[in-house]
Amino acid sequence: MTKNLYQPETLSVRAGSEMTEFGENSEALFLNSSFRFNSAAQAAARFGGSEPGNIYSRFTNPTVTMFQNKLAALEGAEQCVATSSGMSAILACVMALCSTGDHIVASRSIFGTSVQLFSNILARWGLQVTFVSLTNPADWQAALTAKTKLFFAETPSNPLTEVCDIQVLADIAHRAGAYLVVDNCFCTPAIQRPLALGADIIIHSATKYIDGQGRCLGGAVLGSKALMEPVYGFLRTAGVTMSAFNAWVFLKGLETLFIRMEAHARNAKALAIWLEAQAGVARVYYPGLASHPQHALAMQQQTNGGGIVSFEVKPKADQTQQQAAWALIDATRLISITANLGDAKSTITHPATTTHSRVTAEARLAAGISDGLVRIAVGLEHVDDLKADLSSLQNA
Numbered sequence: 001m002t003k004n005l006y007q008p009e010t011l012s013v014r015a016g017s018e019m020t021e022f023g024e025n026s027e028a029l030f031l032n033s034s035f036r037f038n039s040a041a042q043a044a045a046r047f048g049g050s051e052p053g054n055i056y057s058r059f060t061n062p063t064v065t066m067f068q069n070k071l072a073a074l075e076g077a078e079q080c081v082a083t084s085s086g087m088s089a090i091l092a093c094v095m096a097l098c099s100t101g102d103h104i105v106a107s108r109s110i111f112g113t114s115v116q117l118f119s120n121i122l123a124r125w126g127l128q129v130t131f132v133s134l135t136n137p138a139d140w141q142a143a144l145t146a147k148t149k150l151f152f153a154e155t156p157s158n159p160l161t162e163v164c165d166i167q168v169l170a171d172i173a174h175r176a177g178a179y180l181v182v183d184n185c186f187c188t189p190a191i192q193r194p195l196a197l198g199a200d201i202i203i204h205s206a207t208k209y210i211d212g213q214g215r216c217l218g219g220a221v222l223g224s225k226a227l228m229e230p231v232y233g234f235l236r237t238a239g240v241t242m243s244a245f246n247a248w249v250f251l252k253g254l255e256t257l258f259i260r261m262e263a264h265a266r267n268a269k270a271l272a273i274w275l276e277a278q279a280g281v282a283r284v285y286y287p288g289l290a291s292h293p294q295h296a297l298a299m300q301q302q303t304n305g306g307g308i309v310s311f312e313v314k315p316k317a318d319q320t321q322q323q324a325a326w327a328l329i330d331a332t333r334l335i336s337i338t339a340n341l342g343d344a345k346s347t348i349t350h351p352a353t354t355t356h357s358r359v360t361a362e363a364r365l366a367a368g369i370s371d372g373l374v375r376i377a378v379g380l381e382h383v384d385d386l387k388a389d390l391s392s393l394q395n396a
């Protein structure tokens with residue numbers, strides 16, 4: 001199927017699909033580790049690269065390839081490299097494009113585990129990382145060194161839904177000969193397409209909205225063929241490959257991505273508006289609200305505000321911030337207490353003691369993540385039932 005002939009919704013249903021001789025209408029799941037050759041000469045040609053084709057599922061697998069091609073079509077990328085998780089997507093990207101002594105400028109408000117990967121693991125291999133404010137381009141400019149290879153941003157960020165101007169950061173990176181990497185996990189291509197806005201590389205945790213129903217772990221790196229070649233080279237050698245089964249689940253997830261993201265965002269906006277009016281809420285963070293500091297920018301870059309809402313719980317007289325947040329979480333009966341997001345089931349989490357607990361208290365506060373902050377990844381239940389589940393917020 002030619003990429004550009006169809007609307008994105010059509011691509012999400014149709015792009016990437018390949019049919020075997022059996023004519024199946026739903027993509028086949030290839031649960032095999034290796035592929036046969038017709039002859040020794042063909043084996044040699046496949047290994048030598050003179051003949052395209054599958055060799056071994058650590059390198060390529062037809063189900064994984066279909067997933068890669070579908071996601072690439074949706075992001076408008078030349079190539080997609082699927083990985084075993086979102087974290088291994090970030091690892092593969094950095095291992096492929098950086099070497100000892102290189103420098104990365106990253107937003108302070110990225111996924112907690114991404115901070116760990118940069119600060120505690122990659123730092124041991126001589127990679128320098130400077131953390132800066134996501135929303136202040138001057139900080140990114142000032143952090144540049146002669147060794148800066150990558151800018152790494154997440155927009156909207158987790159959990160505060162801060163939004164950066166992708167084109168502005170891309171311009172700063174490009175003038176310095178660096179690449180802008182955007183973790184597009186919160187939006188997915190149904191809401192935001194970072195490559196079209198100037199980014200060079202996209203990271204996905206497919207575990208989240210691409211799956212959409214909390215089943216499988218997976219990730220992806222997307223960009224130009226030239227940039228993805230070393231990423232693929234790292235993957236086939238290091239083995240952070242996506243499993244065929246997970247790719248098959250994600251293929252099904254992508255077919256419903258657009259209608260799901262619209263429904264998540266509709267529910268999230270309604271819940272955010274309701275939260276703003278509750279006596280027990282001090283502040284709401286949602287890019288779709290007019291009160292969000294980067295609302296106008298978010299509405300330029302995104303088709304809607306997405307599905308993640310965070311808010312500060314107002315402590316009662318005898319409570320600390322954390323006690324107030326935990327009391328709210330423990331009072332829920334419907335919403336799942338779990339750190340995952342992007343599920344049909346709404347999830348509620350206390351970032352300071354879960355996803356961001358390994359970040360130092362100082363770094364957490366610098367990123368604006370207080371002990372009273374609660375994040376809800378708004379699911380596909382009726383929003384009235386979600387409001388009822390949070391009804392303790394009605395009293396200050």
Ligand SMILES: *Cc1c(COP(=O)(O)O)cnc(C)c1O
Pocket residue numbers: 085086087088111114154158183185186204205206207208217218219
């Ligand atoms: C979950 C997440 C990741 C990591 O993905 P895994 O699939 O859990 O490894 C990276 N970035 C963001 C923004 C995430 O939410």
